[in-house]
Amino acid sequence: xxxxxxxxxxxxxxxxxxxxxxxxxxxxxxxxxxxxxxxxxxxxxxxxxxxxxxxxxxxxxxxxxxxxxxxxxxxxxxxxxxxxxxxxxxxxxxxxxxxxxxxxxxxxxxxxxxxxxxxxxxxxxxxxxxxxxxxxxxxxxxxxxxxxxxxxxxxxxxxxxxxxxxxxxxxxxxxxxxxxxxxxxxxxxxxxxxxxxxxxxxxxxxxxxxxxxxxxxxxxxxxxxxxxxxxxxxxxxxxxxxxxxxxxxxxxxxxxxxxxxxxxxxxxxxxxxxxxxxxxxxxxxxxxxxxxxxxxxxxxxxxxxxxxxxxxxxxxxxxxxxxxxxxxxxxxxxxxxxxxxxxxxxxxxxxxxxxxxxxxxxxxxxxxxxxxxxxxxxxxxxxxxxxxxxxxxxxx
Amino acid sequence: xxxxxxxxxxxxxxxxxxxxxxxxxxxxxxxxxxxxxxxxxxxxxxxxxxxxxxxxxxxxxxxxxxxxxxxxxxxxxxxxxxxxxxxxxxxxxxxxxxxxxxxxxxxxxxxxxxxxxxxxxxxxxxxxxxxxxxxxxxxxxxxxxxxxxxxxxxxxxxxxxxxxxxxxxxxxxxxxxxxxxxxxxxxxxxxxxxxxxxxxxxxxxxxxxxxxxxxxxxxxxxxxxxxxxxxxxxxxxxxxxxxxxxxxxxxxxxxxxxxxxxxxxxxxxxxxxxxxxxxxxxxxxxxxxxxxxxxxxxxxxxxxxxxxxxxxxxxxxxxxxxxxxxxxxxxxxxxxxxxxxxxxxxxxxxxxxxxxxxxxxxxxxxxxxxxxxxxxxxxxxxxxxxxxxxxxxxxx
Numbered sequence: 203x204x205x206x207x208x209x210x211x212x213x214x215x216x217x218x219x220x221x222x223x224x225x226x227x228x229x230x231x232x233x234x235x236x237x238x239x240x241x242x243x244x245x246x247x248x249x250x251x252x253x254x255x256x257x258x259x260x261x262x263x264x265x266x267x268x269x270x271x272x273x274x275x276x277x278x279x280x281x282x283x284x285x286x287x288x289x290x291x292x293x294x295x296x297x298x299x300x301x302x303x304x305x306x307x308x309x310x311x312x313x314x315x316x317x318x319x320x321x322x323x324x325x326x327x328x329x330x331x332x333x334x335x336x337x338x339x340x341x342x343x344x345x346x347x348x349x350x351x352x353x354x355x356x357x358x359x360x361x362x363x364x365x366x367x368x369x370x371x372x373x374x375x376x377x378x379x380x381x382x383x384x385x386x387x388x389x390x391x392x393x394x395x396x397x398x399x400x401x402x403x404x405x406x407x408x409x410x411x412x413x414x415x416x417x418x419x420x421x422x423x424x425x426x427x428x429x430x431x432x433x434x435x436x437x438x439x440x441x442x443x444x445x446x447x448x449x450x451x452x453x454x455x456x457x458x459x460x461x462x463x464x465x466x467x468x469x470x471x472x473x474x475x476x477x478x479x480x481x482x483x484x485x486x487x488x489x490x491x492x493x494x495x496x497x498x499x500x501x502x503x504x505x506x507x508x509x510x511x512x513x514x515x516x517x518x519x520x521x522x523x524x525x526x527x528x529x530x531x532x533x534x535x536x537x538x539x540x541x542x543x544x545x546x547x548x549x550x551x552x553x554x555x556x557x558x559x560x561x562x563x564x565x566x567x568x569x570x571x572x573x574x575x576x577x578x579x580x581x582x583x584x585x586x587x588x589x590x591x592x593x594x595x596x597x598x
Numbered sequence: 599x600x601x602x603x604x605x606x607x608x609x610x611x612x613x614x615x616x617x618x619x620x621x622x623x624x625x626x627x628x629x630x631x632x633x634x635x636x637x638x639x640x641x642x643x644x645x646x647x648x649x650x651x652x653x654x655x656x657x658x659x660x661x662x663x664x665x666x667x668x669x670x671x672x673x674x675x676x677x678x679x680x681x682x683x684x685x686x687x688x689x690x691x692x693x694x695x696x697x698x699x700x701x702x703x704x705x706x707x708x709x710x711x712x713x714x715x716x717x718x719x720x721x722x723x724x725x726x727x728x729x730x731x732x733x734x735x736x737x738x739x740x741x742x743x744x745x746x747x748x749x750x751x752x753x754x755x756x757x758x759x760x761x762x763x764x765x766x767x768x769x770x771x772x773x774x775x776x777x778x779x780x781x782x783x784x785x786x787x788x789x790x791x792x793x794x795x796x797x798x799x800x801x802x803x804x805x806x807x808x809x810x811x812x813x814x815x816x817x818x819x820x821x822x823x824x825x826x827x828x829x830x831x832x833x834x835x836x837x838x839x840x841x842x843x844x845x846x847x848x849x850x851x852x853x854x855x856x857x858x859x860x861x862x863x864x865x866x867x868x869x870x871x872x873x874x875x876x877x878x879x880x881x882x883x884x885x886x887x888x889x890x891x892x893x894x895x896x897x898x899x900x901x902x903x904x905x906x907x908x909x910x911x912x913x914x915x916x917x918x919x920x921x922x923x924x925x926x927x928x929x930x931x932x933x934x935x936x937x938x939x940x941x942x943x944x945x946x947x948x949x950x951x952x953x954x955x956x957x958x959x960x961x962x963x964x965x966x967x968x969x970x971x972x973x974x975x976x977x978x979x980x981x982x983x984x985x986x987x988x989x990x991x992x993x994x
Contacts, residue, residue, distance in 0.1 A: 234791055235822070238810040253962055254795055261855040283798075284786060284827070284857050290797055302855040303898070304787055306798050317854060345957075346965040353968055361810035362994060365899050366968035368803040373792025390680060391700055395630055396769025399650055401686055402679075402702050407764040414634040414757035426631070431680070458713060459657040459698040461680050502699070503761050561741075566649055569742040572749055572762035598758060 206479035208582065209512060209545050212486055215474070216513045219488050219495045223381075223448055224521040230379045234367055237359045240377035241523025245351035246363075248370035251343030252352070258283075258301040259338040263320060263327060264311035265298050270332030278326045283308070298327055307339050314338035346370075356523060378523040384425040384443035385412045388436060388454040388463050389501055392428060407503040407568065408453035415510045416451070420522035431461040440467070444494040451514070454501025457485040464498050473498070479582050481544045482565035483509040504565040508547045508577060511596060529579060532557045532595045537588050540580040549574035550595065557595050574598060602875035604978070605908060605941050608882055611870070612909045615884050615891045619777075619844055620917040626775040630763055633755045636773035637919025641747035642759075644766035647739030648748070654679075654697040655734040659716060659723060660707035661694050666728030674722045679704070694723055703735050710734035742766070752919055774919040780821040780839035781808045784832060784850040784859050785897055788824060803899040803964065804849035811906045812847070816918035827857040836863070840890040847910070850897025853881040860894050869894070875978050877940045878961035879905040900961040904943045904973060907992060925975060928953045928991045933984050936976040945970035946991065953991050970994060 229243040258264065269277065279298045283291060283305040293299050293310035301307065301314060312335045321328040346352055352366040353359070359367075359377070367375060387409040395405055406428050413423045424446045427439040436455070443450045455464030456475050464487065465475050473489035475498065482505035487498030497514060499506045516526060535556040540546040540563075549567070550557040552575050559578060561570025579594040580587060587593060603611075625639040654660065665673065675694045679687060679701040689695055689706035697703065697710060708731040717724040742748055748762040749755070755763075755773070763771060783805040791801055802824050809819045820842045823835040832851070839846045851860030852871050860883065861871050869885035871894065878901035883894030893910060895902045912922060931952040936942040936959075945963070946953040948971055955974060957966025975990040976983060983989060 235806050235809065238813055248965075250795075252965060254800065255797060257962075259960070259962070261853060282856060284855075300856075302857060303853060304785075304800065340960065340962050344960070345963045350965065352965045360994070361807050361814055362903055362964075362970065363968045364810045365803050365807040365903060366964045368791050368801055368806050369899060369964045371792055371795065371801050373790075389700075394769075395764050396767060399646075399767065401651060404650065404700065405764055405767050407761050410631050410764050411757050411761040413631065414760045417634055418757055457657060457699060459680075460678060460696075461698060503765060507758055507761060564655070564736065564740070566653075566655070566736050567741045568758075568762050568765045569644075569648060569746065569748045572759045574758065598756070 206477050209478060209480050212478050213513055216488060216497055217517060219490065220449055220497065220517050223495055224517060227379050227448065229376050231374050231376050233374055234364060234372060237364060237375050237377060238361065240359050242353055242355050242357045242359065242375060243378050243523070244376045245355045246353040246367045246370060246372055246375055248346050248348060248350050248352050250348050250371070252346040252369055253340055253342055253344065256307045256342050257340050258303055258305050258307055258314045259340050260314055260316040261303050262301060262314045262316040262338065263298040263329070264293055264301045264307050265313055265315050265329070266293065266295060266311060267313045267333065267335035267337070269296055270315070270329055273332045274328050274330050276323055276326045276328045312336065312339070378521065381421045381448045381518060381521050382424045382446065383416045383421045384427070384447035384450045385409055385416065385423065386427045386429060386436070386439050386443055386450065386452045387412070388429050388431065388452060390431040390461065392454075394428070408501065408506050411503060411507060412451055412453060412499070412510065415507065415515070416518065419515050419518035420524045421518045429463070431455070431463045433463055433467050436463045436467050440491060440496070444492045447494060450491070450494060450496045452496060452498045453506045456487045456498045456500060468496065468498065479544050481541065481546050481563065483512070483547070484544070502565045503568050504571050507571060511577065511598065512547070527597055529594045529596045531592045534578070534587055534589055534591050534593050537586065538578065538580060539586055540584060542585040543582055545582040546580035547596070548578040548580060550576045550578040552576060552595075557593065602873050605874060605876050608874050609909055612884060612893055613913060615886065616845055616893065616913050619891055620913060623775050623844065625772050627770050627772050629770055630760055630768060633760060633771050633773060634757065636755050638749055638751050638753045638755065638771060639774050639919070640772045641751045642749040642763045642766060642768055642771055644742050644744060644746050644748050646744050646767070648742040648765055649736055649738060649740065652703045652738050653736050654699055654701050654703055654710045655736050656710055656712040657699050658697060658710045658712040658734065659694040659725070660689055660697045660703050661709055661711050661725070662689065662691060662707060663709045663729065663731035663733070665692055666711070666725055669725050669728045672719055672722045672724045708732065708735070774917065777817045777844045777914060777917050778820045778842065779812045779817045780823070780843035780846045781805055781812065781819065782823045782825060782832070782835050782839055782846065782848045783808075784825050784827065784848060786827040786857065788850075790824070804897065804902050807899060807903060808847055808849060808895070808906065811903065811911070812914065815911050815914035816920050817914045825859070827851070827859045829859055829863050832859045832863050836887060836892070840888045843890060846887070846890060846892045848892060848894045849902045852883045852894045852896060864892065864894065875940050877937065877942050877959065879908070879943070880940070898961045899964050900967050903967060907973065907994065908943070923993055925990045925992045927988045930974070930983055930985055930987050930989050933982065934974065934976060935982055936980060938981040939978055941978040942976035943992070944974040944976060946972045946974040948972060948991075953989065
């Protein structure tokens with residue numbers, strides 16, 4: 203029997219093929235308003251101090267604390283400074299200037315008396331209680347000094363980080379680029395979602411599912427196509443795809459049957475099509491067309507999903523800067539059997555900290571896959587794992 | 599001193615104002631290809647069995663197990679069934695039909711012999727090893743029977759659930775509707791992101807940040823506007839907003855200053871504008887204009903973010919079907935002081951299972967807010983909490 207390639211060997215091959223392309227276009231600049239959820243590729247730095255000028259924390263009166271030692275005291279008011287006060291003002295000793303929250307605190311003032319501690323009177327304002335020097339004054343730079351990274355590099359742009367960038371006066375940010383991915387589902391038996399079925403036909407699951415997986419992994423779907431087993435049709439779809447995408451995923455047509463269009467078109471171009479020692483997901487391939495990497499997944503919908511999780515998700519998430527999804531050890535709630543010689547990815551659900559297999563190993567069980575939360579990783583050299591043993595579990 | 603409204607009282611008021619509007623438009627139907635991340639409002643049910651017909655699990659030969667009792671045996675092959683075989687075939691006893699993975703298994707056959715266990719010969723195919731009845735045959739309905747909910751109601755449409763819906767022949771799904779939200783930032787001092795600043799001016803943080811918060815909470819931003827303190831300009835923005843949105847958020851203009859445009863325009867229309875016993879986020883308001891709820895947040899960017907997390911995030915996430923973000927108890931790594939009479943939301947970071955306050959209470963500290971992971975909830979009647987005490991912590 204031919205020795206099959208292992209999962210790790212194939213993962214290494216796919217990473218070597220796809221990695222350099224994804225690394226080549228690492229950064230793009232996007233408007234801040236479109237940056238939610240992206241990952242910074244550089245620190246976001248404030249050029250000026252934050253806040254940009256000394257300003258009032260409350261609506262009230264800018265004053266000199268020295269004038270407020272004895273209260274109550276009535277002092278004259280020289281005017282009002284709105285938040286957008288456009289001219290610098292100075293405060294004369296013994297006077298007040300009314301300030302709105304956020305207004306520049308005038309030179310000469312060292313505190314703000316909240317409006318609640320005052321009363322308007324003829325000829326001025328009565329300060330009922332004084333405040334300390336510095337009270338209710340926000341100093342320029344008290345949040346960040348010029349040159350501060352208000353958001354570090356490699357950081358997820360949550361709304362509060364977008365806020366800090368906006369406050370720093372930044373309108374565009376450098377973020378990790380989202381790889382552009384095309385998906386081509388193949389198979390004469392595959393018809394459009396929702397179309398009526400004749401005998402032997404099934405609905406296209408891979409097109410919509412791989413597109414969703416690509417998007418969930420942070421990349422952009424530029425094209426979803428569906429072709430029959432006709433070589434010319436597949437070739438045309440492939441050329442459209444490589445013209446637009448950084449990476450092309452195909453589904454189906456890499457098995458041992460008589461109508462394997464992906465294999466038929468790509469093998470003469472030097473594709474690597476082989477059987478991996480894994481289940482589901484045995485038949486796999488890869489190629490490069492006009493410099494664009496092509497990753498060929500099996501056509502079975504569960505196999506395609508498992509293959510994506512194992513071979514592609516880590517690469518795409520890494521490229522956009524999303525954190526890796528690590529496998530975790532977990533006890534098995536029920537024993538599992540597995541064919542020896544193939545690494546098995548069983549669908550599982552987690553309850554009370556233990557994982558149970560769900561729905562059997564059949565790779566046509568898309569409903570069981572939908573209900574699963576994890577893949578249970580059964581090593582190739584294992585044919586039985588007892589309940590209570592620890593297994594490695596990959597979150598979906 | 600006037601008793602201020604509590605956070606819970608105001609949260610109840612906002613829920614009573616906004617809840618019925620969000621509930622009114624609960625469901626919409628979207629194409630499956632646009633359903634990633636949405637939440638089902640009804641179960642997705644398969645009309646037919648899944649798989650739809652009995653089909654081959656492997657490329658190989660459909661056979662009768664009874665004909666394979668003694669192997670090797672050479673049997674005649676009556677033809678090939680591709681996966682898309684459009685006509686039903688029957689298998690004659692003692693014969694084989696070649697089948698591709700996914701092809702209908704012909705009547706009369708009860709098993710599939712994998713191609714790896716066979717050899718082509720003159721006059722037929724040599725079966726090297728037999729298989730049991732049922733081997734490598736996927737029965738119709740073995741994944742799901744007609745009428746099965748392949749995805750339950752109230753379920754997040756992850757890619758694998760989109761796969762199950764596609765396989766069930768569903769092209770459109772009923773999902774929780776995403777509320778349409780408009781954002782209006784106010785303030786004469788506020789200028790567009792990235793624009794140069796004069797004295798007294800600051801960049802608009804609230805527009806881009808509230809839009810990001812709305813989107814992160816699963817809702818749709820239909821409009822982001824920015825107006826000065828001019829009442830007519832704000833009124834116009836408000837009318838545009840209520841024409842398009844289910845909910846309008848305003849930022850700024852609800853405090854006690856002399857230039858409070860939101861208060862000035864909305865109070866004559868019956869707005870509720872008040873001071874909440876919380877910090878940051880004291881000044882808050884709400885109104886209803888042409889039947890559209892208006893929630894008025896304070897203008898300070900940290901106050902606006904905290905107010906959104908406390909009053910709006912639960913309502914929007916609930917409306918779209920996202921799980922609630924619950925506060926969790928956690929030990930304090932360092933003591934905190936807090937003014938009595940106001941519920942304080944301190945920014946915090948979590949390390950080794952304990953929370954530390956970050957950057958002080960000042961509501962102008964947008965950079966500290968950006969670095970925070972949680973809000974530490976300090977009750978209104980508390981002015982000090984010692985290190986090691988358990989506090990309630992709200993994830994951001």
